[in-house]
Amino acid sequence: MKLEMSKDELRRFLLHAPQDKIMNYIEEIHPVDILDILREDIEERKDILNRLSEKFIAAIIDEADAEEKYDILMEFSENKQKNIVEAMSSDELTDLLGILDESQANKILAKMTDEDARMVRQLLSYDPDTAAGIMATEFISIKENMTVRETFKYLQLTAKDTENIYDLYVINSLDKLKGVVSLKDIATSNFDTLISDIVQENLESIPYNMDKEEVGHRFEKYGYLTMPVVDSFNRLLGIITVDDVMQILRDENTEDIHRLGGVAEGEKINGTLEESIKSRLPWLFINLLTAILASSIVGIFEGTIEKVVSLATFMPIVAGMGGNAGTQTLTIIVRGLALGELNYKNVKRVLFKEIGVGAVTGLVIGLIIAILGYFWEGKIIFGVVIGIAMLLNMIVATISGFLVPIILKKLKVDPALASSVFVTTFTDVLGFFFFLGLATIFIHQLM
Amino acid sequence: MKLEMSKDELRRFLLHAPQDKIMNYIEEIHPVDILDILREDIEERKDILNRLSEKFIAAIIDEADAEEKYDILMEFSENKQKNIVEAMSSDELTDLLGILDESQANKILAKMTDEDARMVRQLLSYDPDTAAGIMATEFISIKENMTVRETFKYLQLTAKDTENIYDLYVINSLDKLKGVVSLKDIATSNFDTLISDIVQENLESIPYNMDKEEVGHRFEKYGYLTMPVVDSFNRLLGIITVDDVMQILRDENTEDIHRLGGVAEGEKINGTLEESIKSRLPWLFINLLTAILASSIVGIFEGTIEKVVSLATFMPIVAGMGGNAGTQTLTIIVRGLALGELNYKNVKRVLFKEIGVGAVTGLVIGLIIAILGYFWEGKIIFGVVIGIAMLLNMIVATISGFLVPIILKKLKVDPALASSVFVTTFTDVLGFFFFLGLATIFIHQLM
Numbered sequence: 068m069k070l071e072m073s074k075d076e077l078r079r080f081l082l083h084a085p086q087d088k089i090m091n092y093i094e095e096i097h098p099v100d101i102l103d104i105l106r107e108d109i110e111e112r113k114d115i116l117n118r119l120s121e122k123f124i125a126a127i128i129d130e131a132d133a134e135e136k137y138d139i140l141m142e143f144s145e146n147k148q149k150n151i152v153e154a155m156s157s158d159e160l161t162d163l164l165g166i167l168d169e170s171q172a173n174k175i176l177a178k179m180t181d182e183d184a185r186m187v188r189q190l191l192s193y194d195p196d197t198a199a200g201i202m203a204t205e206f207i208s209i210k211e212n213m214t215v216r217e218t219f220k221y222l223q224l225t226a227k228d229t230e231n232i233y234d235l236y237v238i239n240s241l242d243k244l245k246g247v248v249s250l251k252d253i254a255t256s257n258f259d260t261l262i263s264d265i266v267q268e269n270l271e272s273i274p275y276n277m278d279k280e281e282v283g284h285r286f287e288k289y290g291y292l293t294m295p296v297v298d299s300f301n302r303l304l305g306i307i308t309v310d311d312v313m314q315i316l317r318d319e320n321t322e323d324i325h326r327l328g329g330v331a332e333g334e335k336i337n338g339t340l341e342e343s344i345k346s347r348l349p350w351l352f353i354n355l356l357t358a359i360l361a362s363s364i365v366g367i368f369e370g371t372i373e374k375v376v377s378l379a380t381f382m383p384i385v386a387g388m389g390g391n392a393g394t395q396t397l398t399i400i401v402r403g404l405a406l407g408e409l410n411y412k413n414v415k416r417v418l419f420k421e422i423g424v425g426a427v428t429g430l431v432i433g434l435i436i437a438i439l440g441y442f443w444e445g446k447i448i449f450g451v452v453i454g455i456a457m458l459l460n461m462i463v464a465t466i467s468g469f470l471v472p473i474i475l476k477k478l479k480v481d482p483a484l485a486s487s488v489f490v491t492t493f494t495d496v497l498g499f500f501f502f503l504g505l506a507t508i509f510i511h512q513l514m
Numbered sequence: 515m516k517l518e519m520s521k522d523e524l525r526r527f528l529l530h531a532p533q534d535k536i537m538n539y540i541e542e543i544h545p546v547d548i549l550d551i552l553r554e555d556i557e558e559r560k561d562i563l564n565r566l567s568e569k570f571i572a573a574i575i576d577e578a579d580a581e582e583k584y585d586i587l588m589e590f591s592e593n594k595q596k597n598i599v600e601a602m603s604s605d606e607l608t609d610l611l612g613i614l615d616e617s618q619a620n621k622i623l624a625k626m627t628d629e630d631a632r633m634v635r636q637l638l639s640y641d642p643d644t645a646a647g648i649m650a651t652e653f654i655s656i657k658e659n660m661t662v663r664e665t666f667k668y669l670q671l672t673a674k675d676t677e678n679i680y681d682l683y684v685i686n687s688l689d690k691l692k693g694v695v696s697l698k699d700i701a702t703s704n705f706d707t708l709i710s711d712i713v714q715e716n717l718e719s720i721p722y723n724m725d726k727e728e729v730g731h732r733f734e735k736y737g738y739l740t741m742p743v744v745d746s747f748n749r750l751l752g753i754i755t756v757d758d759v760m761q762i763l764r765d766e767n768t769e770d771i772h773r774l775g776g777v778a779e780g781e782k783i784n785g786t787l788e789e790s791i792k793s794r795l796p797w798l799f800i801n802l803l804t805a806i807l808a809s810s811i812v813g814i815f816e817g818t819i820e821k822v823v824s825l826a827t828f829m830p831i832v833a834g835m836g837g838n839a840g841t842q843t844l845t846i847i848v849r850g851l852a853l854g855e856l857n858y859k860n861v862k863r864v865l866f867k868e869i870g871v872g873a874v875t876g877l878v879i880g881l882i883i884a885i886l887g888y889f890w891e892g893k894i895i896f897g898v899v900i901g902i903a904m905l906l907n908m909i910v911a912t913i914s915g916f917l918v919p920i921i922l923k924k925l926k927v928d929p930a931l932a933s934s935v936f937v938t939t940f941t942d943v944l945g946f947f948f949f950l951g952l953a954t955i956f957i958h959q960l961m
Contacts, residue, residue, distance in 0.1 A: 094716065095716035097718075097736055099735055099736055099737075107859060130737075219701060219705075222701045222702050223701075223702050223703065223704065226698070226701070226702050227702050232698050232701065232702075233680055233697070233698070250680070250697050250698070250701055251673070251679050251680070251697070253701070254666060254669045254670070254673070254679065254697055254700070254701065255669050255670050255673050255674050255679075256670065257670065258666075269541065269542035271544075286760070287760050287761075287764060288546055289544055289546055290546075290757035290760070292739060292756070292757075309739070309756055309757075309760075310737035310739075310756075313733070313734050313737070313756075313760065313763075314734075316760075316763070316764075317734060317763075317853075320767040320771075321849055321853070323771065324767075324770065324771060324774065324845060324848075324849050325845060325846075325849065327771065327774065327775070327845070328774070328841050328842060328844070328845025328846075329838060329841060329842050329845070330842045330845055330846060334846060335855075336846055336847075336849075336850035336855045336856055336860070336864060337855070337860055337863075337864075339867075340867050340870045340871065340874070343846075343867060343868075343870075343871045344871055344874050344875060347839070347842050347871060347875060348875055348878065350838070350842070351835065351838060351839065351842075351875055351878075351879055352879075354834070354835060354838045355831070355835060355879055355882065355883070358830065358831040358834045358835060359831065359886070361830065361834075362827050362828060362830055362831050363827075365826060365827045365830065366824075366827045366890075369823045369824065369826070369827060372819070372823050372826050373820070373823045376816045376819050376820045376823075376826075377813075377816065378826075379812060379816070379819050379823075379825075379826035379829075380809050380810075380812045380813045380816060381809060382826075382830075383805065383808065383809055383812065383829075383830055383833065383942070383946075384802070384805040384806065384809050386830065387801070387805045387808075387942070388798065388801060388802060388805060391776060391797070391798060391801045392794070392798065394775050394776060395775060395776050395777045395794050395797070395798075397775070398771060398772060398774070398775025398776070398777055399772075399775075399777060399781060399783055399790075400783075401771075402768055402771050402772065402783075403783035406764075406768070408783045408784070409783055412554060413783070413784055416784075417783060417784075420786075420787050420790060421790075423787045423790075424787065424790045424791055424794060427787070427791050428791060428794060428795055428798055431795065432798055432799075432802055435802065436802070439806070443813075495830070495834070499830075
C-alpha cells in the first residue's frame with residue numbers, strides 16, 4: 068500500500084527523519100508532492116533538498132516551472148549541480164535554459180557532457196511554442212531486422228533510464244522514421260518474430276513546426292500516449308508524451324478563461340500586487356474608453372432624459388441585457404472555435420440559430436420589460452419603446468457575439484482575448500442608442 | 515507513412531472504394547476520423563457503416579458520445595449488433611446503457627455473454643460521476659510467483675485484445691491489489707526474474723467513489739497514464755486511463771467556460787434553436803431581475819438626476835467599470851479554485867492583494883474619470899463625486915469578486931455557475947448607489 072502522509076507529516080518527515088529512513092521511503096513519494104512543500108516554504112527548501120538524492124532532485128526539477136527549476140538548482144554546489152543536470156530530461160533542461168540569459172545558460176551547458184550540450188543547444192534552436200520546442204529526445208529506436216528476443220535484450224541493456232519505452236521507433240540507416248512497434252506488440256508476440264513482421268508502417272507523426280496547442284488538440288482527439296516528431300525529411304527528432312500535453316492543454320484553458328475574464332493570460336493567483344495591477348490595468352483602460360464611448364451616446368440624449376427622467380432608470384437594463392445575451396453567444400462561439408467544432412459546414416446554420424435565439428429571447432425579455440415600463444411610467448408608449456429597443460439590442464447582441472470572435476480569428480487574434488470588449492461595446496452603444504433614439508422620436512407622446 | 519486523405523477524400527473512399535481495398539486500408543484510418551464523417555452526414559451513415567468490419571464499428575462506437583453510440587448501433591441487424599457489442603469495451607458499454615431506458619438497456623444486455631452482462635450491470639450500479647462510473651474492467655492481473663518469462667507467455671496468450679497492458683496488476687488470492695509491475699519493468703528485466711522481485715508495492719490507487727473531476731486533477735498533477743480503482747477492501751475493480759481522463763478535463767473546462775459566460779454547461783454549438791433558448795433564457799431571467807434591482811436604485815434617485823442630468827451620462831461608467839474589475843478578480847479566483855491553487859495558506863494574502871488591486875486601479879481609473887467629469891460638467895465637485903464613487907465601487911468589486919466564489923464553493927455550489935451574477939449585481943447596485951447617493955448629498959454644489 069501507498070505510504071499515506073499529510074502534507075505536514077511529509078514535511079516533518081523530510082526535515083527530521085534519519086537519512087537512511089528517507090532513502091528507504093523516498094521511492095514511495097511522488098516528486099510533485101515534495102515540490103508542493105518546497106513551494107510553500109522557501110526557507111526550509113535548502114534543508115529538505117539537501118536530504119534527497121541527486122536523481123530524486125532531478126525528478127523534482129522535471130516537475131517544476133522553468134523559474135523554479137533554476138531556483139532549486141542554484142541551491143547546490145557546482146559539483147552537485149552537474150550531477151543533477153545529468154539526470155534531468157532533455158525537454159526539461161531546454162525549458163530551463165530557455166528562460167536564462169546567455170551567461171547563466173552557458174554555465175549550465177558547461178556542466179553537461181558534450182553530447183548532451185549539443186543536443187540541448189539543438190533543442191533550444193526550435194521555437195518553444197512548436198512541437199520541436201516541447202519534445203524530448205529520450206526515445207528508443209530499433210532496426211527492422213531485429214527479432215523480438217533481440218529487442219528485449221536491447222531494452223534490458225539500454226532502456227532502464229528511458230522514461231517512455233512504450234513505443235519503439237523503427238528507423239532506417241538515414242535516421243528516417245519507418246514505423247513503430249508498441250511495447251504491447253512486442254510483449255504479445257513470440258520471441259522469434261521479426262520486427263519487420265510486426266512494424267506498423269502507417270505511422271502518424273507530428274511535423275516539428277506544428278503549433279503546440281494544435282499538438283495538444285491532436286492528442287486530445289485521438290487519445291495518443293506518445294507521438295514522434297519529425298523534420299521535413301521525415302527524420303525522427305524526438306517524442307512528445309501525453310503528460311506534457313496535458314500541461315499545455317491546461318495552460319491553454321487557463322489562458323482562454325483569463326482572457327475571457329479580462330486578465331492577462333499569465334496572471335498567477337500567488338503573484339504580487341504589482342503583477343496583478345500590470346495584468347489588469349490595461350484591460351480596465353480599454354474598458355474605460357469603451358464605457359466613455361457608450362456614455363457619450365447617453366450624453367447626446369441628455370435633453371431627452373431631462374424631459375423623461377425614467378429613461379435614465381431603464382436605460383442600463385437595455386444595455387446590460389444586450390451585454391448578457393452577447394456574452395452568451397460569444398462564449399459558445401469562442402469555445403466552439405477553441406475545440407474546432409465550428410467549421411465552414413455549420414457556420415451558416417449556427418449564425419441563423421443565433422439570430423433566432425436573439426429574436427426569441429429578445430421578444431420574451433422585451434415583453435416583460437415593456438409591461439414593467441408601462442406600470443412604472445403609466446404610459447403604453449413607454450413600454451413599447453423599451454420593448455422594441457430591447458428586442459433590437461438582443462438581436463444585435465447575438466449577431467455581434469457570433470461575428471466578432473470569427474472575425475478576430477480570421478485576423479489571427481485570439482477570439483478569447485478581445486471579443487468581450489467589442490461585443491459589450493456594441494451592446495452598450497446600440498442599447499443606449501436604440502432606447503434613447505426611439506424615446507427622442509416619440510418624445511411628445513412620452514412627456 | 516500515414517495514408518494522407520482529406521475528409522472529403524476519406525468520405526468518397528469509404529462510400530465508393532471496392533470492399534477489399536477498404537479492408538486493406540482501414541487499419542490506417544483512425545476511428546475518430548470516420549466518426550467525424552458519420553456526424554456530418556446522417557444519410558450516408560448507414561452506407562458507410564455497412565462497409566466496415568464489426569470490430570472497427572465497435573472502435574468507432576467507443577469514441578462516440580453516449581447518444582451517438584445508440585444511434586450507430588441501431589443501424590444494424592440484431593445479429594450484427596450482438597457482434598459489435600461483444601467487441602465494445604466495458605466502460606463504453608456502460609456509458610451507452612446509462613442513457614437508455616430499461617427496455618432498451620435490457621435488449622442490449624441480452625446480446626452480451628452472461629459474464630459481460632453481469633459485469634456491465636455491476637458497472638451500471640456505480641454513480642457515473644465517480645471513479646467507478648468511468649473505469650473499464652479490461653486489465654491484466656498476474657500473481658507474484660510468476661517469472662518474467664511466464665508473464666510474457668501469459669501476455670502472448672491473453673493480452674492481444676486488451677487495450678491497455680502497460681501496467682500489470684499483482685493481486686493475491688482474495689483479489690486484493692498487492693502492487694503493480696509496469697510493462698517497462700518486465701521488458702527491462704531478465705526472463706528468470708520473479709514478479710515478486712520487481713513488484714512495486716507502494717501503489718497509489720483511486721477509491722471507487724472519488725469524484726471523476728478529482729480523478730482528472732490527480733492524473734493532471736501526477737502525470738499518470740493508468741490508475742487502478744479499488745473498493746473499500748482494496749480489491750481491484752477496474753482501471754482508468756489517461757485518454758478517458760482528458761475527455762473529462764476537457765468537458766470540465768467547457769463547463770466552467772460556459773457557466774462563466776452564462777450558458778448551460780451542456781449547450782452544444784450544433785444543438786437546436788430550442789436547446790439554445792432553453793440553455794440561455796433562465797440565465798437571462800436572473801440577469802433581468804438583478805438589472806431591475808440595480809435600476810430601482812437609479813429610480814430612487816430620479817429626483818437627483820432630474821436636477822443634474824449629466825449624472826445619467828456618467829452613471830453607467832461607474833457601474834460598468836466596477837463590473838469589469840469584479841469580473842477580473844472572480845476569474846482569477848474561480849480558476850484558482852478549479853486548479854486547487856487557492857488554499858487556506860494563501861487565502862488571506864490573496865484577499866489583501868485583491869483589496870490592493872481594487873484600491874490602486876480604483877485610484878487610477880477614478881482620477882481619470884474625475885478629470886473627465888470636471889471637464890464635461892465644468893464643476894470640480896462633479897469630478898470629486900464620480901472619482902470617489904469609482905474608487906469605492908472598484909474596491910467593493912474586487913472584494914466581492916474574491917468573496918462570492920469562495921462562499922459559493924463553501925456552500926457546494928460551483929463558483930463558475932453563479933459568481934458573475936452576484937458580483938455584477940453588487941457592482942451595479944453599489945455603483946449606482948455610491949455615485950447617485952454622493953451626488954444627492956452634494957446636490958446643492960452640483961446644481
